Amino acid sequence: MIFRKNKISDSENNQPIEARVANSKIYGKGVTxxxxxxxxxxxxxDHVNFDVLENxxxxxxxxxxxxxxxxxxxxxxxxxxxEGSIxxxxxxxxxxxKDRGMVFQGYSLFPWMTVEENIRFGLKLKKLPKDEQDKIIDKYLEIIGLTQFKKSxxxxxxxxMKQRVAIARALANQPEVLLMDEPFGALDPHTKSIMQxxxxxxxxxxxxxxIFVTHDIEEAVFLSTRIFVMSARPGRIMAEIPIYLPYERTLDLKDTPEFIEIRKKINNMLHPSDENDIGE
Incomplete structure (x- = not known):
C-alpha cells in the first residue's frame, strides 16, 4: 500500500485529516x-494516471x-x-x-420492490443475518430521511427521493469505493442543491x-476534497485541483470569493476562450 501526503500544507487545515494524510486507496497507471x-x-x-486517497x-x-x-x-x-491497469x-x-458500489444518473431501482427491499437486495446477497440487515436498512433510511417511505x-x-434510495442501497453494502456517475444531473435545481x-x-x-463524475463545476467544488480536470478527447487528466474550503459546507459557501475563484479557475481551464465565467 502506498503512503503519501496529499497536496495540502500544514497551514491548510480546512480539510479533514483523512484528506490530508492518507493511504492511496485506488490508483490507475497508463489507463487507456x-x-x-x-x-x-x-x-x-489516453494513458491516464490517477491516485485517490482513502476517504x-x-x-x-x-x-x-x-x-x-x-x-x-x-x-x-x-x-x-x-491498456494500463487499475x-x-x-x-x-x-x-x-462488491468492493465498488455504483450510483448512476438513472436510479436503477427495482420497480417491483419497496424502498426497504431495494436497500436489502445487496445485503441478502451477502447472506447477512436478517436482524443485521434490518439495522443497516434502518440506519440508512434515517440518514437519507426516508424512514416513513420504507414500504413505498x-x-x-x-x-x-429515488436517488436517495439508490445512494442508500450502494452505501448499505459498504463498498470500499463509491462511484457516482452524474447522479444529480436529471434533477431540478432546487432538488439538486438538496442532494448536494x-x-x-x-x-x-x-x-x-x-469518485464522482459531473459536468457541473460548481457541484464539484462544493462536494470535493480534490478535482481531476480532464481534457477534450482523447481524455487526459490535465490538472488536479485541491479544494481548500471549510470542512463543514452549506450552500451559502457558493457565494464566497474563495469558492468563486476556484470555480473560475476550473472553468477557464475547460473554456480558455471564454471572456466571462459561466460557472458550468
Whole structure:
C-alpha cells in the first residue's frame, strides 16, 4: 500500500485529516481506452494516471465526450481497459466487484420492490443475518430521511427521493469505493442543491471513498476534497485541483470569493476562450 501526503500544507487545515494524510486507496497507471470498429480505431482515453486517497471525495470534470464516464466505468469494471491497469488496495481490478458500489444518473431501482427491499437486495446477497440487515436498512433510511417511505414503491417517490434510495442501497453494502456517475444531473435545481448538501453530509459522517463524475463545476467544488480536470478527447487528466474550503459546507459557501475563484479557475481551464465565467 502506498503512503503519501496529499497536496495540502500544514497551514491548510480546512480539510479533514483523512484528506490530508492518507493511504492511496485506488490508483490507475497508463489507463487507456480504444474503441475499435470495422473502419477505424478511436482513442477515447489516453494513458491516464490517477491516485485517490482513502476517504477522499474526488470529482472528475471535463467537456462532453472527454471520457469521464468511461473512466468511471472502467474503474467499476463495467468497461474493459485497453491498456494500463487499475489497482485497489494492491489488487489489480478485472471486472466488477462488491468492493465498488455504483450510483448512476438513472436510479436503477427495482420497480417491483419497496424502498426497504431495494436497500436489502445487496445485503441478502451477502447472506447477512436478517436482524443485521434490518439495522443497516434502518440506519440508512434515517440518514437519507426516508424512514416513513420504507414500504413505498419507486413509482410513489420523486426523482430526488429515488436517488436517495439508490445512494442508500450502494452505501448499505459498504463498498470500499463509491462511484457516482452524474447522479444529480436529471434533477431540478432546487432538488439538486438538496442532494448536494445531503451527499456532502453523508461523506462527512460516513467517510466513504468517493469518485464522482459531473459536468457541473460548481457541484464539484462544493462536494470535493480534490478535482481531476480532464481534457477534450482523447481524455487526459490535465490538472488536479485541491479544494481548500471549510470542512463543514452549506450552500451559502457558493457565494464566497474563495469558492468563486476556484470555480473560475476550473472553468477557464475547460473554456480558455471564454471572456466571462459561466460557472458550468
Amino acid at each position: 481506452k480504444i474503441y475499435t470498429d470495422s473502419k477505424k480505431k478511436t482513442l477515447a482515453i 477522499e471525495f474526488v470529482s472528475i470534470v471535463g467537456p462532453s465526450g472527454c471520457g469521464k464516464s468511461t473512466l468511471l466505468k472502467m474503474i467499476g469494471g463495467l468497461d474493459d481497459i485497453s 489497482i485497489l488496495d494492491n489488487r489489480k481490478l478485472d471486472g466488477p466487484g 414503491l419507486p413509482k410513489e417517490l420523486s426523482g430526488g 448538501q445531503l451527499m456532502r453530509k453523508i461523506w462527512q459522517d460516513e467517510h466513504p471513498t468517493i
